[in-house]
Amino acid sequence: VIELVQVKKTYTMAEETVRALAGVSVTIQPGEYVAVVGPSGSGKSTLMNLIGCLDRPSEGRYRLSGTDVSDMSENQLADVRNRRIGFVFQTFNLLPRLTAYENIELPLIYQGLPGGQRKERVNKRLDQLGLSDRQKHRPAELSGGQRQRVAVARALVTDPAILLADEPTGNLDQRTGQEILGLFRELHQTGQTIVLVTHDPHIAQQAERVIEIRDGLVKRDGAPLKE
Amino acid sequence: VIELVQVKKTYTMAEETVRALAGVSVTIQPGEYVAVVGPSGSGKSTLMNLIGCLDRPSEGRYRLSGTDVSDMSENQLADVRNRRIGFVFQTFNLLPRLTAYENIELPLIYQGLPGGQRKERVNKRLDQLGLSDRQKHRPAELSGGQRQRVAVARALVTDPAILLADEPTGNLDQRTGQEILGLFRELHQTGQTIVLVTHDPHIAQQAERVIEIRDGLVKRDGAPLKE
Numbered sequence: 340v341i342e343l344v345q346v347k348k349t350y351t352m353a354e355e356t357v358r359a360l361a362g363v364s365v366t367i368q369p370g371e372y373v374a375v376v377g378p379s380g381s382g383k384s385t386l387m388n389l390i391g392c393l394d395r396p397s398e399g400r401y402r403l404s405g406t407d408v409s410d411m412s413e414n415q416l417a418d419v420r421n422r423r424i425g426f427v428f429q430t431f432n433l434l435p436r437l438t439a440y441e442n443i444e445l446p447l448i449y450q451g452l453p454g455g456q457r458k459e460r461v462n463k464r465l466d467q468l469g470l471s472d473r474q475k476h477r478p479a480e481l482s483g484g485q486r487q488r489v490a491v492a493r494a495l496v497t498d499p500a501i502l503l504a505d506e507p508t509g510n511l512d513q514r515t516g517q518e519i520l521g522l523f524r525e526l527h528q529t530g531q532t533i534v535l536v537t538h539d540p541h542i543a544q545q546a547e548r549v550i551e552i553r554d555g556l557v558k559r560d561g562a563p564l565k566e
Numbered sequence: 567v568i569e570l571v572q573v574k575k576t577y578t579m580a581e582e583t584v585r586a587l588a589g590v591s592v593t594i595q596p597g598e599y600v601a602v603v604g605p606s607g608s609g610k611s612t613l614m615n616l617i618g619c620l621d622r623p624s625e626g627r628y629r630l631s632g633t634d635v636s637d638m639s640e641n642q643l644a645d646v647r648n649r650r651i652g653f654v655f656q657t658f659n660l661l662p663r664l665t666a667y668e669n670i671e672l673p674l675i676y677q678g679l680p681g682g683q684r685k686e687r688v689n690k691r692l693d694q695l696g697l698s699d700r701q702k703h704r705p706a707e708l709s710g711g712q713r714q715r716v717a718v719a720r721a722l723v724t725d726p727a728i729l730l731a732d733e734p735t736g737n738l739d740q741r742t743g744q745e746i747l748g749l750f751r752e753l754h755q756t757g758q759t760i761v762l763v764t765h766d767p768h769i770a771q772q773a774e775r776v777i778e779i780r781d782g783l784v785k786r787d788g789a790p791l792k793e
């Protein structure tokens with residue numbers, strides 16, 4: 340269970356204070372498929388980084404499966420990020436000196452999975468995302484959409500309990516975007532939780548629930564609206 | 567006039583040869599509004615980098631306003647890039663230690679524009695792109711869509727003769743994307759040339775001409791298709 344209670348994120352700068360999240364309360368049950376929408380700069384990525392334990396709230400509480408995340412040690416946090424969460428970053432965040440294959444393999448190395456099992460899982464994702472013939476390329480030798488697909492593959496390779504995808508199809512043509520959503524649906528059907536940020540109303544409509552963020556606050560939280 | 571004749575771009579790697587462009591011939595007249603479409607990895611960004619004088623063909627000729635680009639000195643190339651071309655990069659390529667304001671101002675500093683005129687032009691673009699209240703933020707302190715808008719502002723601030731935009735709206739909601747296309751249309755109406763790469767068929771339909779790339783080759787070149 341993902342439980343945010345009156346969560347705030349404030350950046351204090353020299354000349355201004357930015358309230359990226361201004362008091363957000365959201366509960367997501369295991370197995371839900373949630374879309375997060377809202378204008379550019381409204382706080383979506385900030386929210387995702389908090390849920391993904393990559394950042395801490397300035398105020399408020401975040402409980403993950405009943406445990407307060409602020410009470411977790413660095414090791415426990417790293418463990419949660421590694422074993423339970425898969426994250427597709429809006430700006431991909433691939434390691435520049437590793438190949439596509441190695442970038443996708445890395446979470447499995449951290450999990451201590453043996454080489455043969457790693458190879459099978461990485462190859463499966465490379466294949467599903469049309470990257471097999473680019474597996475030895477480093478990020479600088481890949482197109483924008485190929486980098487995005489490597490980021491997606493890396494997030495899926497651990498079959499995470501919680502998949503957090505921050506605008507996972509922005510650099511992709513419609514068909515490839517739909518293929519990726521198909522892979523997310525597959526994961527969802529095994530009971531995993533999916534939270535995805537999108538600017539595309541068609542993608543939002545495929546979720547079970549849509550949370551609309553505006554100026555760091557939840558404006559709406561319910562079933563997708565028909566367009 | 568942008569004139570590519572049988573242009574190829576080949577990457578020779580340890581174990582493979584990648585033909586990113588496999589013989590492309592395209593002529594774009596001044597004042598045209600062209601969309602470039604095609605699957606992920608098909609060669610669109612490679613084509614844009616060649617047109618923008620950021621890269622050289624492996625084979626073939628590129629003539630810009632009658633001059634062969636391969637005959638230009640480094641200074642002449644820098645001059646073309648600076649004074650005649652505005653480029654929105656697929657991955658933004660902002661300077662991390664400069665603020666949004668300074669990133670947008672930089673091309674005008676290179677052009678030797680006086681401070682007062684620079685300030686006026688930068689503020690106009692900040693305002694049009696909804697970035698005025700974020701002008702002092704550095705890229706790491708901006709959302710994905712805000713970074714994309716800074717990249718767009720920087721490309722527009724010189725009112726370039728040729729605007730090259732590589733997927734300029736992928737991280738933006740529909741409304742902001744349309745506002746940006748409105749700014750491109752404004753530039754087009756002053757007689758400038760626009761070449762934009764997009765995965766969005768609605769955006770492609772707003773162009774006068776659509777070039778479809780597939781496997782490094784031009785598959786189609788003509789009026790937009792009705793959907």
Ligand SMILES: Nc1ncnc2c1ncn2[C@@H]1O[C@H](COP(=O)(O)OP(=O)(O)OP(=O)(O)O)[C@@H](O)[C@H]1O
Binds near residue numbers: 482485510577584613
């Ligand atoms: N430095 C490089 N070395 C080897 N191959 C490369 C290099 N740069 C690009 N490529 C390959 O060239 C092909 C074309 O790349 P390009 O970036 O032009 O594609 P694109 O059409 O812009 O794709 P996208 O829509 O995903 O952005 C891709 O298959 C890519 O893997």
Ligand SMILES: Nc1ncnc2c1ncn2[C@@H]1O[C@H](COP(=O)(O)OP(=O)(O)OP(=O)(O)O)[C@@H](O)[C@H]1O
Binds near residue numbers: 380385708709737
């Ligand atoms: N380190 C920081 N310092 C100051 N302000 C920040 C920082 N990081 C983000 N912000 C601001 O916080 C707000 C929310 O950012 P966030 O990245 O969550 O937006 P977003 O909803 O993901 O937007 P987009 O759709 O453009 O990706 C933005 O207005 C941004 O400028």
Ligand SMILES: [Mg+2]
Binds near residue numbers: 711
């Ligand atoms: Mg974001």
Ligand SMILES: [Mg+2]
Binds near residue numbers: 482483610
């Ligand atoms: Mg590209």
